[in-house]
Each structure stands twice: as structure tokens, then as C-alpha cells.
Amino acid sequence: MKAFLPFLAVIFLVLLVIVGVKAASLYFLFGVIVPYAALLTFLAGVVYRAVKWGRTPVPFHIPTTCGQQKTLPWIKQSKIENPSTTGGVVVRMLLEVFLFRSLFRNLKTEMHEGPKLTYGSDKWLWLAGLSFHWSFLIILVRHLRFFTQNVPGVVQIVGSLDSFLQIGLPLLYITDVIFLAAVAYLFIRRVAIQPVKYISLAADYFPLFLLLAIGCSGVLMRYFLKVDVVSVKMFTMSLVSLRPRIVPGVGTLFYVHLFLVSTLFAYFPWSKLMHMGGVFLSPTRNLANNSRMKRHVNPWNYPVKVHTYEEYEDDFRAKMKMAGVPVEKE
């Protein structure tokens, strides 16, 4: 089973850090060296991938379109679905990045008796995907309170909106619930829907298990097992101010959370998670459909030596005139 190995891998990571911190007291390794190395890997890796993509030519002009393209003035153009200008592309990209517009079009295809092929609306993947990504973003922004002196007002507002239900103490964050539910759905979808299961790889399961473990360790820390957050912040602040020091009294659970997040950061640039940067560089999304107005030259094209008709005529004008062949230039 393709999900089993990634599951074991995440369990192994958790056990590794527990043994490393509890039995071997490798605080400096798991608290300082691994997080720094992971963050550097992340930053350098993403830049490397972006530059590598930038060096790759786009041989063909391939925007995907799903609306009327720009044509005669009395036919209405679908400016976002089939953009012909940069402005249209920008709007389309914003909708794609913030609302997953193309996923919203996701369809369920089923074969019935007859045989009859039916298509139906299927928004669950879109809903779970969108909930997951937005929750994750909000959780990331909220975490800035551990990484900033005088926490910025925006971060505080996000945090207070997220906890406005005032359930329990520490207050329940709505995004924590949505995050875990959405990731759980995205996992169940991969195992419960047969065609999706068939195409799912270990590289699809691993990030899901990792995110689930990160979410669970964070939720355990905040709501159930509790850690001393002031010590945690003293430690995280020492990391971001580049004067790392181990603060005693930070529980093992915190190291588990930190190590799993470090794993995510280090894994990020080399995995499918790079769609964070890739979405901006998708030729099917970021090109305007203007191939009839602007010529797209394939950068791969070999410089072909051509001999145009004008040059041909220049070469043979005299002979052509003598033979009575009409010429364009006298």
C-alpha cells in the first residue's frame, strides 16, 4: 500500500526527535541546527527551482481558455476566462491563487448503465482544498506572534478574529479545526475514491501525513498537554534574532512540532508542494491568449537559414526579365 511507507516515515520522524531529545538530549541539534538548516534549504531550494524554471523556455503559446476569445467587436469577449491582455491575466491569476477557480470547475464523471456517461458538479475537493490552504495561511500568520517583539497589529487582529468564538481557554482557534478536518478529508479522499487511490503516490501521502502530524502536535500543545509558551517564545525569538540559545522548560512536544515543521520546510522545494511557486509560472495560466495578435517565437528554434522571395528575385531579376517572368521590383 502506497500510503503505508509515508505513514511509517512520519512515525519514524516523530520517534526520532523524541528519542533524540528525551534520551540523547540533543537539544542543540533539534532546536537550532535542524531548523536553521531546514529554513536555509527551503529558501535556497525555492530560489533554485524558480531560477531553473525561469531558464526553461516556453516553446508554445498554450494558455488554456474556457470562454469566448477576443474577436470581432460585436462578439462579447470573456475577458477573464480568455484574457487577451496582461490585465485580464492578472485578474485570472488572482482568482486562481486566492479562490482556486480552475478547481471550482472540477467535475464528477460517472459511467451508468446504458452505457450512459454523466457529468456532475463536484465541489468537495475545491472546498477542502480552499479551506485547507486558507487555514494554513492564517495559522502561519498567527504564528508570527512567536517570532516578533511587539506583535504587529495585523497578526493580533487575525488571532482575535480566529478565536472570536471564545470557546475554552486557551481560546479555540477556528482554523485549527478547519485545518485538521480539511487535511483529514484530503487524505480520506485519496483512499476512499478508487480512481484517486489508483493515481496516488507516496509523494502524495507523505505531505498529508506530515501536515496532519504538524497540526496534531500543535493542537496537543495548545489545548491538551500544554507547554510554557513564554519559554517557547523566548526560544523562537532567540532563533530569529540569530542568537540561538536553548531555553529549558520547553517540552518534548514542542521539539516534535519544530522538527516536523523543519522537515516540511526542507522537503518543500523538492516536492509537489512547490506548486506554491509553480502556480505563478504555469504557462497555461499566466499567458494571455493573444497568439493571433503577437507572434510567439519558440526560444528553442534553431536559427534556420532562409532565402526569401525578395532575395531570390534579387539574385535572378535580370534573367527573369529576359525570360519575360513578371517581377515585383523593377
Place this chain on the structure above:
Amino acid sequence: MYNGGKIFFGIIVFLGIFTFPVYYNIGKADTTPKPSLNTPVINQMKVKHCVEPKAFMRANHMQLLNEWRDSALRQGQRDYVSSTGETYNISLQNTCLHCHSNKEKFCDRCHNYMAVHPYCWSCHFAPGKENKL
């Protein structure tokens, strides 16, 4: 490099976002909190102790307070037996704040550091403060 300008711009934005905590904190004073235990009641204690051990209180005080609120206001139960076997009167005003009468120098220091704004004070008021209602 194709569209080098755009790629470069994207990379700069990316690095700017993900290194935000590093440059945001440059030059900011270290505000690591030191909650003060210097109050008349605590100074008179021979053995300084809270209702539960310090390590437990640091991590769990909010949960304890929440349980105290439910116990006192919803069940009418105002006796708390601690892990050391002592019985305390469940009351923020008369038990917690009796010793920690310095809210600004005790509660607020860590809460401000962590950007936490507990809603205790929408019902209770800190000792020595006029009731502003």
C-alpha cells in the same frame, strides 16, 4: 533566463515574506518578560507557593482559571483541593489577586509579550483600580 525581471521580482517578494521575522525584529528592544512577585502578601509568605506548582501554573493557569470559573459560577462549588492537598477558595478576586495584586507587573507582562488579551477583565477589575463602569 526568460522573463528574468519577473522571476527576479518574484524571488525578492518570496524572500521578503519568508525572512520577515528576521528583519522585523532588528533594533527592537528585548521585551522578555519578568513577572514580578514583589507584592506585600507574597513578601510575607514564608514558603512562596501558588495553588499549584510553578511549572504547572506557567503552562496551565488559563485552563485552571477556566475550570474555576465554571466550578464557581456554574456549579456553585467554591472549594478547590490542590495537588498538595490544600483547600483554596475558588475566587479570582479573593484568591489569585489577593497575592498577585500587581496585575500590570504580573499578569500583563507575559500576556503583552505573547500578545494575549484575556477576557478576565471584561467582568473582573484589577485590585487598586477604580471600577470604570
